[in-house]
Amino acid sequence: MENWIINRDDVFENLLSKEHYFQSLLQVLQSNELLSNKEIENIEIQILNILKETVGYYTKDESCSVRVEVAEQIILSIYYTIGIFLKSKTSIKERVTLIKENTMKYLFSEGEKFLKIKIKESKELLNIVQKNKLKTANYAYIDTIDYGIPLFFMEYDSRFAAHETQGAIDYPLAIDEMDLVGIEYINEYLKKIDFENQFCSHFDSYEIENLLKSFDKNSDHILINIFELVLTNYLGCMVLGKRGITLDITDTERRYLKNKLGELKEEEFNEVISRIVEGICQEFNINDINFINYINKTIYKIMPSIKKNIENNKLENTFITFKNEDENLIRYEDGESLENSRFKDITEEIRDCDKVDDKIQIIRKEIHSLRDLVDVLGSDCIFDYEFIEIFKVLDDFEISLLLKYIPNDSVMDVDYGTESDKEWHEKLEEYLDMINEEKKSKIITESLNIIL
Amino acid sequence: MKNYLMSISDSIISKQTFEEILQCNEQTLEYGLKLSEENVKEIVEIRSEALSKNGRIEFGGGIIKQIISTFCDSSYISQYNYIETIEELIETFYYYKNETMEEIGDIELINLMKNYFDNECQGSLELLRYKYLDTIAHNIKYGVGDYLNVDGDEVF
Numbered sequence: 001m002e003n004w005i006i007n008r009d010d011v012f013e014n015l016l017s018k019e020h021y022f023q024s025l026l027q028v029l030q031s032n033e034l035l036s037n038k039e040i041e042n043i044e045i046q047i048l049n050i051l052k053e054t055v056g057y058y059t060k061d062e063s064c065s066v067r068v069e070v071a072e073q074i075i076l077s078i079y080y081t082i083g084i085f086l087k088s089k090t091s092i093k094e095r096v097t098l099i100k101e102n103t104m105k106y107l108f109s110e111g112e113k114f115l116k117i118k119i120k121e122s123k124e125l126l127n128i129v130q131k132n133k134l135k136t137a138n139y140a141y142i143d144t145i146d147y148g149i150p151l152f153f154m155e156y157d158s159r160f161a162a163h164e165t166q167g168a169i170d171y172p173l174a175i176d177e178m179d180l181v182g183i184e185y186i187n188e189y190l191k192k193i194d195f196e197n198q199f200c201s202h203f204d205s206y207e208i209e210n211l212l213k214s215f216d217k218n219s220d221h222i223l224i225n226i227f228e229l230v231l232t233n234y235l236g237c238m239v240l241g242k243r244g245i246t247l248d249i250t251d252t253e254r255r256y257l258k259n260k261l262g263e264l265k266e267e268e269f270n271e272v273i274s275r276i277v278e279g280i281c282q283e284f285n286i287n288d289i290n291f292i293n294y295i296n297k298t299i300y301k302i303m304p305s306i307k308k309n310i311e312n313n314k315l316e317n318t319f320i321t322f323k324n325e326d327e328n329l330i331r332y333e334d335g336e337s338l339e340n341s342r343f344k345d346i347t348e349e350i351r352d353c354d355k356v357d358d359k360i361q362i363i364r365k366e367i368h369s370l371r372d373l374v375d376v377l378g379s380d381c382i383f384d385y386e387f388i389e390i391f392k393v394l395d396d397f398e399i400s401l402l403l404k405y406i407p408n409d410s411v412m413d414v415d416y417g418t419e420s421d422k423e424w425h426e427k428l429e430e431y432l433d434m435i436n437e438e439k440k441s442k443i444i445t446e447s448l449n450i451i452l
Numbered sequence: 453m454k455n456y457l458m459s460i461s462d463s464i465i466s467k468q469t470f471e472e473i474l475q476c477n478e479q480t481l482e483y484g485l486k487l488s489e490e491n492v493k494e495i496v497e498i499r500s501e502a503l504s505k506n507g508r509i510e511f512g513g514g515i516i517k518q519i520i521s522t523f524c525d526s527s528y529i530s531q532y533n534y535i536e537t538i539e540e541l542i543e544t545f546y547y548y549k550n551e552t553m554e555e556i557g558d559i560e561l562i563n564l565m566k567n568y569f570d571n572e573c574q575g576s577l578e579l580l581r582y583k584y585l586d587t588i589a590h591n592i593k594y595g596v597g598d599y600l601n602v603d604g605d606e607v608f
Contacts (some may be wrong), residue, residue: 059554059557062557062558064510064511064558065503065510065515065546065549067507068507068508
């Protein structure tokens with residue numbers, strides 16, 4: 001029997017749901033007669049006892065009954081907690097033994113310990129990711145790392161809703177496993193974004209920014225994966241045999257790539273790409289097998305589009321050529337932001353002013369970074385016509401900088417800021433409509449050329 | 453999942469509840485109130501229906517026991533309306549558990565139901581529901597600080 005289980009480990013593993021792991025494991029074990037109906041019934045009764053106890057904690061023993069939705073959520077959380085512990089074991093046999101020889105209460109409390117470790121590990125990973133964050137103006141990237149994932153940790157309820165994935169995770173990874181939930185998803189997400197950051201850290205941030213802008217001039221406001229674009233172009237550079245950490249692929253180079261890759265047979269093509277990926281990993285000293293696997297998975301994802309674009313003569317969609325606007329690009333280094341407490345005092349001071357001139361004076365005196373200026377505008381301390389008065393005293397370059405913060409995605413014309421953000425965005429647009437066309441056009445052009 | 457939880461709430465839980473409710477007779481006989489096994493079955497069924505109707509599940513039959521032992525000394529309950537009143541109180545309890553948005557604990561809700569029932573309502577379940585409990589539920593929903601104030605002076 002033991003050998004039979006071991007031989008079928010992979011088969012069983014493939015039948016299991018990553019999200020509802022324990023429930024699917026019980027089903028598979030029952031249908032393969034590795035757990036009897038009696039044992040399943042016993043497990044369900046034990047789970048109900050854990051549910052009863054947990055509901056007591058939930059209502060602080062003030063209520064014997066709860067809404068069915070609450071009980072459903074708690075029971076899913078219990079299954080998830082047990083599942084996360086069982087998942088950590090290497091074989092189905094080991095898991096079956098644990099289920100058969102232990103109470104559910106024991107598996108649950110082991111799961112709780114495991115959850116705590118995962119949360120701690122993930123928080124540490126977040127610190128690393130925040131520390132090594134890329135210098136980019138891509139909104140989804142910055143927002144997910146600085147706001148969305150910390151929000152997950154603030155909202156995550158490992159006791160009553162361990163299976164839920166709170167937070168605001170908008171930035172798309174190159175390979176995103178959407179079938180994971182709760183802390184497992186965040187942990188995986190952070191590991192992957194850390195890999196992506198590590199890879200991109202080998203390139204100059206201006207080079208990456210240039211690549212993104214060349215891919216789409218609104219790259220700051222669209223959902224793109226930076227690593228995938230960097231990896232693809234670098235792959236092209238390596239096929240070309242270019243030396244140095246560059247990402248640009250010229251028209252001529254792309255034509256060469258088309259001819260070179262286009263004449264390869266399927267196996268030859270795969271072999272060339274594999275060899276190059278191996279070379280990249282060696283060059284960047286990447287030894288972690290999970291990191292290498294992640295790069296390979298991303299390459300497998302990219303390869304079909306390379307082939308397709310060679311066939312359709314659309315390789316410019318895969319390998320990006322830098323736009324020649326580089327010489328006009330303005331690289332803006334922001335000033336130092338204020339401490340949170342100081343910032344709060346200043347916004348309160350501004351809010352208390354009756355006259356807009358006083359508000360302007362405070363802003364001029366105290367605010368020395370674009371980030372702080374943007375935050376002041378969205379902090380409910382400036383109202384209605386006051387925005388226009390403030391914009392009037394800013395110089396054209398400052399207006400151009402502010403304009404960078406307004407989403408101008410022509411495809412999805414959606415402002416994803418808060419209501420206060422939307423207000424100043426609208427007022428800025430109103431201000432631009434008030435000034436003369438020549439000045440407006442100069443500001444817009446300048447804004448497009450700014451790299452934050 | 454919903455049906456699964458509901459059926460569990462009916463099966464395993466009902467069995468252990470049954471004995472506990474019968475034992476209430478020891479306390480209620482003093483007030484001339486008694487439940488037969490048939491009555492208990494009926495009450496447990498009503499509880500299940502009330503839970504299901506209000507989308508709730510309960511572990512153990514503590515609430516029936518609590519309602520019986522709190523209300524048994526009421527001068528407005530005698531053997532002739534005992535079962536019917538307990539059943540209506542059970543339905544009322546679960547309905548207002550939802551309506552009061554879980555703000556009031558079980559014992560507190562049962563005690564305040566008893567207090568209104570015996571005093572302001574003089575045994576009228578309609579008054580209890582449509583005047584007092586409705587007002588409390590309304591107060592809670594609209595964030596009235598002193599939600600037990602049923603006289604209409606809203607303090608937010």
